Amino acid sequence: MSAGPPATAAPATAPRPPLLVVENLSRAYRLPRPHPFAPAPVVPALAGVSFTLEAGRSLGVVGESGSGKSTLARLVMALERPDAGQVRLDGADLHRLRPAALRAARAKFQMVFQDPYGSLNPRSTVLQTVAEPLAVLQQATPAEQLERAAQALADVGLAREDLHKYPHEFSGGQRQRLAIARALITRPALIVADEPVSALDLSVQAQVLNLLQDLQQRYGMSYLFISHDLAVVDHLCDEVLVLHEGRAVEQGPVRQIVHAPQHAYTRRLLAAATMQTHTALGALEVPQAPEAPEAQEAKDAQAVPEDPKGPAA
Ligand SMILES: Nc1ncnc2c1ncn2[C@@H]1O[C@H](COP(=O)(O)OP(=O)(O)O)[C@@H](O)[C@H]1O
Ligand SMILES: [Mg+2]
Numbered sequence: 001m002s003a004g005p006p007a008t009a010a011p012a013t014a015p016r017p018p019l020l021v022v023e024n025l026s027r028a029y030r031l032p033r034p035h036p037f038a039p040a041p042v043v044p045a046l047a048g049v050s051f052t053l054e055a056g057r058s059l060g061v062v063g064e065s066g067s068g069k070s071t072l073a074r075l076v077m078a079l080e081r082p083d084a085g086q087v088r089l090d091g092a093d094l095h096r097l098r099p100a101a102l103r104a105a106r107a108k109f110q111m112v113f114q115d116p117y118g119s120l121n122p123r124s125t126v127l128q129t130v131a132e133p134l135a136v137l138q139q140a141t142p143a144e145q146l147e148r149a150a151q152a153l154a155d156v157g158l159a160r161e162d163l164h165k166y167p168h169e170f171s172g173g174q175r176q177r178l179a180i181a182r183a184l185i186t187r188p189a190l191i192v193a194d195e196p197v198s199a200l201d202l203s204v205q206a207q208v209l210n211l212l213q214d215l216q217q218r219y220g221m222s223y224l225f226i227s228h229d230l231a232v233v234d235h236l237c238d239e240v241l242v243l244h245e246g247r248a249v250e251q252g253p254v255r256q257i258v259h260a261p262q263h264a265y266t267r268r269l270l271a272a273a274t275m276q277t278h279t280a281l282g283a284l285e286v287p288q289a290p291e292a293p294e295a296q297e298a299k300d301a302q303a304v305p306e307d308p309k310g311p312a313a
Pocket of ligand 2: 070071
């Protein structure tokens with residue numbers, strides 16, 4: 001009856017939603033009762049953590065051992081359910097998807113674990129290991145899986161001949177390259193890496209970090225990069241979230257937080273990071289005087305900060 005424009009017309013420039021939105025995520029663990037009549041102690045591993053991650057960008061999560069980093073990783077990966085809160089990837093609430101939909105969605109987010117020895121099945125060939133995320137999707141023929149696995153190996157600097165070897169034939173750094181190849185094979189939009197270089201020698205750490213950086217430039221995925229080492233995060237990430245006893249005590253552009261940490265806890269992490277890694281990475285400069293006057297205002301500008309490292313790849 002009305003000749004006006006259709007009511008459903010979308011605005012021409014609808015803003016793209018962030019790739020990953022984590023809202024108020026919490027998880028507590030119940031420990032065994034110390035004796036039959038005692039209440040079970042509860043460990044609040046993660047308490048009300050929120051952040052957003054834009055496509056193509058990297059968020060580092062730092063904190064000392066036990067601060068809740070791996071718990072956060074498992075919840076974001078939907079390997080475990082939160083007590084409260086949401087994880088939305090490309091708009092889908094991962095913890096509300098049905099199993100089949102979650103399985104299909106997993107192509108978009110993959111994980112690299114800390115331990116390059118324990119995370120690869122010793123009885124599987126490299127081909128089986130690297131192609132597994134693709135095989136689970138049941139959309140690629142064996143020949144396609146072979147080709148994509150060979151490509152993924154090339155992407156991480158390994159050879160096609162390596163497809164038929166077993167994990168024990170590789171060094172720690174090479175195994176972590178295999179784990180990265182496996183994460184890459186579905187061309188995910190997000191890779192969650194939980195301390196991916198912590199088990200490696202310092203010289204190998206730098207190589208693997210550089211590989212991750214190159215891959216991000218080539219394929220434009222986002223990283224949720226977990227580390228106890230602020231120097232490593234400074235090397236790789238745009239932004240950082242500092243976890244302390246399950247809570248986010250500081251978050252913002254990584255350069256800003258490295259130069260003007262607001263919390264004593266962050267300053268402690270920085271001091272530890274400087275000692276451990278700065279010689280290997282050459283990336284961390286800690287100023288003598290932490291008082292940058294603009295830091296406090298800039299601290300709240302968390303949503304879409306200016307890229308402190310130059311143009312996005
Ligand atoms: N499955 C679990 N059962 C009981 N407690 C756990 C479990 N996983 C983690 N925790 C506890 O939750 C807290 C956070 O652990 P975690 O997320 O592994 O920290 P991080 O990775 O930063 O070292 C720790 O106190 C840890 O002991
Ligand atoms: Mg951990």
